[in-house]
Amino acid sequence: MTHVNTPIAINRRQILWAGTAMVFPLVGVAQIFPARPVRVIVPFPAGGGTDIIARILCQEMAKDLGQPFLVENRPGAGTVIGNDFVSKSPPDGHTLLLTTSAFSIVPSLTAKLPYASDSAFAPIALLGRAPNMIVVKADGRFKTLADVLAYAKANPGKLSYGSAGIGTSVHLAAELLKNSAKIFMTHIPYRGASPLITDLLGGQVDMGFATMPSIAPFLTSGKLRAIAVTSSDRAPTWPDVPTVAESGIHGYQADVWYGVFSSSGTPPDIVAQLNSALKRAAQTEAFRKRVEAEGLATSVSTPEKLGQLTHADELRWKKIVKAQGITAK
Numbered sequence: 001m002t003h004v005n006t007p008i009a010i011n012r013r014q015i016l017w018a019g020t021a022m023v024f025p026l027v028g029v030a031q032i033f034p035a036r037p038v039r040v041i042v043p044f045p046a047g048g049g050t051d052i053i054a055r056i057l058c059q060e061m062a063k064d065l066g067q068p069f070l071v072e073n074r075p076g077a078g079t080v081i082g083n084d085f086v087s088k089s090p091p092d093g094h095t096l097l098l099t100t101s102a103f104s105i106v107p108s109l110t111a112k113l114p115y116a117s118d119s120a121f122a123p124i125a126l127l128g129r130a131p132n133m134i135v136v137k138a139d140g141r142f143k144t145l146a147d148v149l150a151y152a153k154a155n156p157g158k159l160s161y162g163s164a165g166i167g168t169s170v171h172l173a174a175e176l177l178k179n180s181a182k183i184f185m186t187h188i189p190y191r192g193a194s195p196l197i198t199d200l201l202g203g204q205v206d207m208g209f210a211t212m213p214s215i216a217p218f219l220t221s222g223k224l225r226a227i228a229v230t231s232s233d234r235a236p237t238w239p240d241v242p243t244v245a246e247s248g249i250h251g252y253q254a255d256v257w258y259g260v261f262s263s264s265g266t267p268p269d270i271v272a273q274l275n276s277a278l279k280r281a282a283q284t285e286a287f288r289k290r291v292e293a294e295g296l297a298t299s300v301s302t303p304e305k306l307g308q309l310t311h312a313d314e315l316r317w318k319k320i321v322k323a324q325g326i327t328a329k
Contacts, residue, residue, distance in 0.1 A: 043082025091265030212295035
């Protein structure tokens with residue numbers, strides 16, 4: 001009995017829906033967004049800087065657009081797992097990717113990605129940038145980046161530096177410095193910032209490249225010394241720390257950018273609506289105060305600007321990875 005009646009019930013609903021559509025044409029229905037909760041995929045573990053930024057951003061966007069914005073952490077494979085999930089999601093704006101400049105680094109380190117990095121995503125907006133920091137032990141022999149560069153040139157291979165892992169933004173920032181300054185230092189990769197800091201404080205590694213949030217407490221306590229930031233401008237929260245460019249490597253820039261993407265094919269009107277909502281969220285006091293602690297200088301861009309940035313960055317990092325002989329392990 002159930003088998004016979006089920007298709008009839010479905011057909012009646014379809015007929016009723018079709019009849020209603022004839023009486024009330026579906027004008028503007030395609031523009032109704034969001035129609036349900038929006039998933040925001042973060043390709044990093046919970047608790048990190050990107051996750052924190054995503055959660056406060058989602059709170060503000062939910063208030064604005066009237067639907068929940070839910071953060072889902074999908075870490076793994078250098079962000080590939082989270083990226084791939086979004087690339088294969090329906091192109092309707094209800095699944096977003098909030099990621100960092102790692103997005104443009106991955107293609108240079110992974111021989112075969114499960115998605116086309118240049119065409120699988122629809123850029124929504126660049127949220128802003130944050131510098132990485134070059135740090136040494138506070139009571140160590142190096143006081144400035146110039147000291148480090150001079151020693152490295154006179155003693156090739158004797159200096160070691162640590163990073164949060166192969167292929168991370170801090171690793172590539174260090175390799176860009178080595179390439180630009182024509183120096184050689186030994187890379188010691190760690191699984192995150194915490195073990196790096198432990199070894200740096202213990203003297204097992206000479207220098208560290210780290211994100212600002214991970215290193216800030218140790219700068220405040222006086223245990224570590226920041227000798228440079230990797231951005232083109234000084235960090236507002238640490239105005240006394242010079243940039244790498246100011247320290248003699250002209251034109252150097254290797255900060256971290258944060259951006260939002262959807263899957264390719266997302267309608268332009270939805271992209272525009274999300275871009276506008278991101279701008280409004282980034283202007284709220286709650287968002288600005290929270291991201292300042294992460295070192296993020298907010299500057300929400302157009303989708304086109306984010307697309308141009310990711311393309312240019314991908315080309316840049318491919319050159320550095322090739323020149324420095326970097327391979328993922």
